[in-house]
Amino acid sequence: xxxGHVLPSTLRATVPVHVPARSFRNDLRAVKIxxxxxxxxxxxxxxxxxxxxxxxxxxxxxxxxxxxxxxxxGHGDLKVFLFPGVMMMAVLFTSFFSAGSLxxxxxxxxxxxxxxxxxxxxxxxxxxxxxxATAGTLQxxxxxxxxxxxxxxxxxxxxxxxxxxxxxxxxxxxxxxxLVAVRIRAIQSFMTVVQMLVMPLFFLSGALFPxxxxxxxxxxxxHVNPLAxxxxxxxxxxxxxxxxxxxxSGIHWFGWLVPAPLELALVxxxxxxxxxxxxxxxxxx
Amino acid sequence: xxxxxRNDSAAAASSPQxxxxxxxxxxxxxxxxxxxxxxxIDLDVAPGEAFGFLGPNGAGKSTTINMLCTLASPSSGTARxxxxxxxxxxxxxxxxxxxxxxxxxxxxxxxxxQNLRFHAELYGIPRALTSSRIQxxxxxxxxxxxxxxxxxxxxxxxxxxxxxARGLLHSPRVLFLDEPTVGLDPQTRSSIWAYLHAxxxxxxxxxxxxxxxxxxxxxxxxxxxxxxxxIVALGTPEAxxxxxxxxxxxxxxxxxTAAMAALNTRFGLDAAIRDGALSFAVxxxxxxxxxxxxxxxxxxxxxxxxRPTLDDVFxxxxxxxxxxxxxxxxxxxxxxxxxxxRQA
Numbered sequence: 001x002x003x004g005h006v007l008p009s010t011l012r013a014t015v016p017v018h019v020p021a022r023s024f025r026n027d028l029r030a031v032k033i034x035x036x037x038x039x040x041x042x043x044x045x046x047x048x049x050x051x052x053x054x055x056x057x058x059x060x061x062x063x064x065x066x067x068x069x070x071x072x073x074g075h076g077d078l079k080v081f082l083f084p085g086v087m088m089m090a091v092l093f094t095s096f097f098s099a100g101s102l103x104x105x106x107x108x109x110x111x112x113x114x115x116x117x118x119x120x121x122x123x124x125x126x127x128x129x130x131x132x133a134t135a136g137t138l139q140x141x142x143x144x145x146x147x148x149x150x151x152x153x154x155x156x157x158x159x160x161x162x163x164x165x166x167x168x169x170x171x172x173x174x175x176x177x178x179l180v181a182v183r184i185r186a187i188q189s190f191m192t193v194v195q196m197l198v199m200p201l202f203f204l205s206g207a208l209f210p211x212x213x214x215x216x217x218x219x220x221x222x223h224v225n226p227l228a229x230x231x232x233x234x235x236x237x238x239x240x241x242x243x244x245x246x247x248x249s250g251i252h253w254f255g256w257l258v259p260a261p262l263e264l265a266l267v268x269x270x271x272x273x274x275x276x277x278x279x280x281x282x283x284x285x
Numbered sequence: 286x287x288x289x290x291r292n293d294s295a296a297a298a299s300s301p302q303x304x305x306x307x308x309x310x311x312x313x314x315x316x317x318x319x320x321x322x323x324x325x326i327d328l329d330v331a332p333g334e335a336f337g338f339l340g341p342n343g344a345g346k347s348t349t350i351n352m353l354c355t356l357a358s359p360s361s362g363t364a365r366x367x368x369x370x371x372x373x374x375x376x377x378x379x380x381x382x383x384x385x386x387x388x389x390x391x392x393x394x395x396x397x398x399q400n401l402r403f404h405a406e407l408y409g410i411p412r413a414l415t416s417s418r419i420q421x422x423x424x425x426x427x428x429x430x431x432x433x434x435x436x437x438x439x440x441x442x443x444x445x446x447x448x449x450a451r452g453l454l455h456s457p458r459v460l461f462l463d464e465p466t467v468g469l470d471p472q473t474r475s476s477i478w479a480y481l482h483a484x485x486x487x488x489x490x491x492x493x494x495x496x497x498x499x500x501x502x503x504x505x506x507x508x509x510x511x512x513x514x515x516i517v518a519l520g521t522p523e524a525x526x527x528x529x530x531x532x533x534x535x536x537x538x539x540x541x542t543a544a545m546a547a548l549n550t551r552f553g554l555d556a557a558i559r560d561g562a563l564s565f566a567v568x569x570x571x572x573x574x575x576x577x578x579x580x581x582x583x584x585x586x587x588x589x590x591x592r593p594t595l596d597d598v599f600x601x602x603x604x605x606x607x608x609x610x611x612x613x614x615x616x617x618x619x620x621x622x623x624x625x626x627r628q629a
Contacts, residue, residue, distance in 0.1 A: 015414075015417070015418070015421065016456035016488050017410050017411065017414045017418050017454075017455060017456050018411075018456070019380045019381075019408050019409060019410060019455045019456065020409055020411075021376070021377065021380065022376040022380065022409070023409070025409075026409035029406050029407075029409060030406065030407050032406070033402075033403055033406035033407060037392070037395065037399075037403060040394075040395065040399065041394055044394055105392075108393075109386065109388050109389055109390040109391075110390055110391065110392045111390075112356075112384075112386060112390045113390045113391075113392075113403075113404070113407075113451075114407065115356065116354060116355070116356060116379060116382075116384055117379060117404075117407040117408060118376045118377075118379035118380045118408065118409070119407055
């Protein structure tokens with residue numbers, strides 16, 4: 001029996017609240033708060049924002065400048081050509097890292113807070129994915145901010161186009177990251193798997209060279225890489241604005257130039273599929 | 286196997302005191318492969334009761350709690366929490382329970398208030414009420430002034446208080462606590478109990494906790510002793526102690542060997558020498574001591590009589606002290622949400 005416990009004199013009155021039964025609206029609130037938390041975490045980790053800028057800038061200014069001198073006299077500036085790929089690289093790092101918060105939360109306990117709540121697990125995953133997509137887009141825009149030094153010309157329509165494209169791409173990359181993260185328990189294992197994925201995905205995306213006119217095996221690998229369909233629309237937009245549209249050769253399917261909206265749709269479908277599979281695996285825990 | 290005699294509506298099992306039980310389980314069992322972590326548990330907890338699960342690590346406490354709070358599915362048997370079936374009405378159960386885990390489940394990179402706000406949104410607490418409810422609970426646990434601080438900067442006791450405030454935010458009917466005050470200093474421990482009991486009275490919350498601390502179990506209205514996946518004893522701490530019955534008497538004498546022999550021949554008591562003192566168990570120790578002085582025949586230097594503790598109760602039912610049980614038992618349960626690797 002309970003005896004000997006004097007209530008603190010400062011103890012204030014409380015009024016009980018009533019929690020409504022789970023509804024679609026509640027799931028939406030859950031998506032929103034999980035998304036907001038991702039962004040709070042993104043903005044709180046400023047060193048990460050800065051360090052994620054570093055590697056893309058190395059590619060852009062060191063590799064870009066160095067290679068330009070080698071192929072002087074070609075069409076246009078290599079830095080402008082590399083720029084979209086470098087933007088995607090920043091998105092790749094940021095969005096994968098955001099997806100890692102799933103593993104992080106599992107390892108450090110916060111996941112249990114979410115798992116025992118009366119919300120769909122899919123809502124938690126969707127919120128995380130939208131958070132990673134937003135963080136990735138913002139990081140991509142930071143790169144866009146330094147694009148002027150690499151010869152990129154700006155216009156309002158270009159910025160708006162890129163925001164839209166970056167969001168779709170970042171969403172798909174985060175979804176892929178979540179698919180990896182959903183079955184992994186330790187953050188180190190996640191980082192190892194991500195390291196293993198990032199570089200092949202990046203090199204085979206056409207970020208550093210055009211994907212047309214490649215030897216057959218490389219052609220195949222690049223054409224099945226979803227990120228190739230992410231870099232290409234970015235590049236078309238950037239090069240068109242810089243007046244170097246002719247350099248673009250795009251992605252061809254049996255000689256047919258795949259239009260940019262279709263490319264983005266493919267990326268979006270890839271992302272939604274990855275997220276749906278991740279949600280299925282996540283729900284089974 | 287237990288056959289439910291009631292229908293599956295929200296009308297729930299009747300508790301011993303009558304009325305709707307806050308928690309009830311029938312034949313609840315959980316198997317991990319070949320290991321039977323929980324071997325069929327029956328229990329009823331009344332609304333507003335403080336109920337404790339006492340037992341060593343690996344006894345099945347955590348697995349049972351995980352089943353009750355919908356984090357694990359029972360292999361067989363049924364359970365209802367706050368009037369809802371833990372398998373068929375998961376979301377309803379989740380709306381009506383709060384959880385305070387042994388290891389922190391706070392986001393340490395968010396402020397205290399952000400953690401609570403996250404919880405409020407996740408549980409769909411009406412927006413108009415969120416801020417005032419958060420303020421009330423943070424004031425209750427004495428952390429309103431620190432609401433803007435990152436949880437990372439909090440001490441263990443502060444984190445636990447914030448978790449309790451968060452667990453209570455959505456006015457749960459049942460608050461599950463896993464080792465709620467383990468690792469906290471006595472002062473913090475006592476204040477946490479004060480909060481819990483204030484809330485229990487005020488909002489009629491049922492407290493359901495696991496513990497392997499005897500002191501903590503004393504705070505409960507009723508306790509169940511678990512060992513090897515079964516409930517081996519269930520009752521109020523007083524009743525359990527009374528059932529064990531005997532008081533422990535320790536005497537220091539001029540001649541322990543002679544006294545020991547005398548205890549055996551005249552009173553039929555088996556005594557043991559421990560740290561230079563004679564120790565034995567006897568019913569109604571206080572009444573026995575005067576007889577002892579008259580009839581022992583050896584000079585007695587000092588006497589102490591101790592009421593049975595829950596340690597004795599645990600000993601009586603499991604044949605081992607709780608610390609020994611912990612030391613020798615391998616972690617039987619798969620590491621569930623309540624059991625983290627680092628405590629093993």
